[in-house]
Amino acid sequence: MINDVTLGYLILLLPLFTFVVNGLFLGHKHHKAAAALAVTCNGLAAASAILLAIHYFCSSFAPQKAILFEYEFIPFVGELVAKIGMLIDPLSVMMLVVVTFISFMVNIYSIGYMREDRSAGRFFSLLSLFSFSMLGLVVATNLFQMFIFWELVGVSSYLLIGFWYHKPSAVSASKQAFILTRFADSFFLLGIVLVSYVVGSFDFSVLNSLGLAGFKYDLINLGICEVKRSTALVIGSVLIFTGGWGKSAMFPMHIWLPNAMEGPTPVSSIIHSATMVVAGVYLVARLFPFFAICENTLTLIMWVGAFTMVFAAVIACTQKDIKRILAYSTLSQLGYMMFALGVCKIGQVVAVTGWTASTFHIFTHAFFKCSLFLIAGSLIHQVHTNDLDAMGGLRKKMPLTYVCALISILAISGIPPFSGFFSKDEIILAAFQGRHYAVFGLALFTSGLTTFYMFRLFFLAFHGEPRHEGVKAGHVHEDFAMTLPIVILAIPALLSGILGKGLFEKFFIPGRLHVPQLMRLAHADWIPLAAVGIAVLALLIAWFLYASPKAKIARALDETNRSGLYKVVYHKFYFDEMYYTVVRQFIFGGVARVSRAFNDIVIEGLLAFCIWFIHKLGNLVRTAQAGYLPFYLGTLIIGVLIWRFFGQLPL
């Protein structure tokens, strides 16, 4: 009997099953079996998710929330109970489809990509763990469950980014990603503790139906100082957002994401499209009604998002590493999603178009970004380098890839009728309606930049003369397992916008809000035209610079005669260097040295003393055992005396 609950279990348990079986049994020797199992199970999970989505959206029940199952597993004090459950609402259903589908595609792709890797079994096992943890996060019914899976996502991403652990750069990148997101997560945990302390519940249903008014007057003791409960909630909301801030790699915690490119490309693909980085945006979207009541938290979110969007797009224009360009483009797109959630707040009222736009963009972005990464992986697999310098002229050799790349790039650039157009248009419109004109301007400008750097990548990789010996010699082909998912993904990259628009506008509202809501909004018909105009202009510039017959590609790629500004941008505003200076000199140098000294002298000293002392006692016992019989007999008498006096008998 297949009902929705069974489907829910299937979606969650199939990837877990794959992880366990591959990890324990198949991973070591049977790579093919591991791959087959991973693809089958993830495919079934994706089918279940799609079936569930069809059930859900076709029923009259649709935009309401439902809990498919829920188990209590840690009872804290009183009402505070940690539960594990499965929440179903439009947002989580949409995410289930995205995560399982992307994971399915990436698994297929990995068959080709990891074909010659010795530890492919481990890879398939970890990949399933990754999607399982993201699924658990998506269906969380409460903050506690979300945090558990949030950490699991972190751990599995750590394992996957550092998958090639023999490469020092991969190890350091995985460490950086893990430590940085853990750093942000510690604030998240603090936020959870604070909020659950004030509210007395972890449940999203409770948190999302709060009104601040009830908390205005009571004071609460935070240990350091007494504050109003409402203030505590606002602090808690900022702390919780900090978790998403780090996970979604918003400025200035973005640096781990481009460096995480050290992992295998399928991993980058799934991190950037469906898991991990989307978790931060999902967190804000999930708790949107809660954030909406928390004074200016949404405004903070908006500015963080908007800044990251522009910042990353500017850097992406100068990079030459194809995966890094895509990484910065993800940052930029995440910035779009974040600020779209933030712009909903207009003074004291809220307009929900931004929420719809943001979730819509998560949906469309997943497909074209996944596709782009898979394409990048295919190219890298053929030319064995990430560098655009060495590509070029791949159009004829990889025609299917070429067409799919064009579709995805048009989608990310926001050219109609490709999917990105619809969601991005809504985001820009939301900024306009929210009367945040500065952000609106930035968004339009960034949309131009996006088109520019994506087409720069496109022209340099596919057009022009081949710059790679292997390509010239014709050693390039399209791998079936790798091209299939790219082609499949091109379909939603093309169509998910048109088809999804109606669905999102009908069902995707963030739930009942406890703040005044702005219903009548100005609609500006000229915005799509302006956005497309800017995009087309940027496309032409890119064509002129990199693909027109007059373009001097050699000069465009030459680094020697560049302005200072270009160099600053090329070096990502020297942000990595600044970060390292702070971390190395201050944290490792100052704090770490002191704590290390404490560790060396006090703790290890105590430990050494204990060991020395115990060994001395051991020697004592040993020397007492000299084999001298009168001594032994004496111990019997002495023993009676000892226990006579110390045995605490009432003698």
Added chain:
Amino acid sequence: MYSIPHFIIPDLILLVFPFIVIGSRLFCDYKSKIPWRIANIGLMLIFVLLNLIPLASGEGQFFISNWRVDDFGVLMREVLILSALLGVWLSKDYFEHGADGKPQMHQIAEFIGAIAFATFGGITVVSACDTLTFFLGLEIATIPMYALTAWNKKDQMGTEAATKYILMGSVATAFELFGFSYLFGFAGGLHFSEIHAAVAAGTSPLLWVAVLFLFCGIGFKLTLFPFYTWAPDVYEGAPTPVTAVLSVTSKATAIAFLAVLVYGPLAPIQEQIAPLIALLAGVTLFVGNLGALKQSRLRRFMAYSSIAQAGYIMVALLGPAEIGKTAIVYYLFVYAISNYLAFFVFGIIGHHREETFASLRGLSKQNPSLAIALAISMFSLAGIPPLAGFFGKFHLFFSGATTGHYMLVTFAVLNNVLALFYYIQLIKSAWVDEPDGHLTPLRLTKRQRAVVIFLSIGVVAIGFLPFLSNNIFAGFNY
């Protein structure tokens, strides 16, 4: 016709068993395998018959009003018979050739008879209803051990060990008798129920002197601090199979003695003697662990390890009767299997090399299966989770914690870490150290291999299949 109650049959068989084994020697020459076969069949038969006795809760069943068979008694019988059987199996090889620098032993029939007598002594202890039978049981269990220790007449070390053992044992026996005489003076009767009634009615210094001397006397057999001094010397001097029997049968008898005493006639004052038990337990396990840290000879090491184990078992005596007895019986099963596994491994090594840590070097490369068995037994003795030893220790500590002795339990758990340190040392020798080219290669006979596999599976299975232990717990109706 007078009918014999069925629950007494195993005891009767065990009683005549040594005479049959020894008597069979009259009809065959000294090389014959007949005594050995009779021993195997007899002990297995007894073990099977014991398993057929339905466990009855409450007072148990009485035979001629003075021989009680209750559930604790039946399970203790199983432990003792298991120990005897494994001891006989272990000893067989020592009658075929010498080991660990000691000459070959002779007279296997008498050897088996002695072990069976000692086992019968243990059974008498758990069946006794009055102090006289009780004391006699303890003596029947002890005296064959003196003989067993000196079994190898050509080995001076063994003779010396036996001398020490018998001298100290006599003093301990004197303590026991002294304690019992005071107890008689206090209660005015020998029967446990009379003593129980007298103790419940009120205490007097006479009683406390009796308790003190009884504990000190049994402290000798149970190797409690500071009465353990004979153990390392005797364990090292005695032949290896005797050491194994000493460490299991003798210890099981002694702890059964204490359990019968504490949960029987002395039950009304259990609370008052709890501090003494706790102190004995804490100091003993600490000293045992300290002593084991610095050993290089395997049997001496096992002596200290078993001293520490005695301390751990004592912790359970603090708990209420059912939980305490259950924990003790379960732990004794686990301890018997783990300990015999260790001794089998050491025995196999001892047949070809010296029984020292150095002989274990590179064992994992030369004989991986033996190294795995060694690791299993050591981890079980150290109480590492999935193995049986962990659950055993868990029940012991749980019993102690039930009555609120958290300090002692914490101390015991911390000591477990210390214990892990030296058990790991042994595993390190076997797994990490490079093989030494001078060591003679190891060969396993079929019997040795079968027993090692059987015991290894036992240790793992009891850990992984807790329902096996539930069968033991089912006997005690909570």
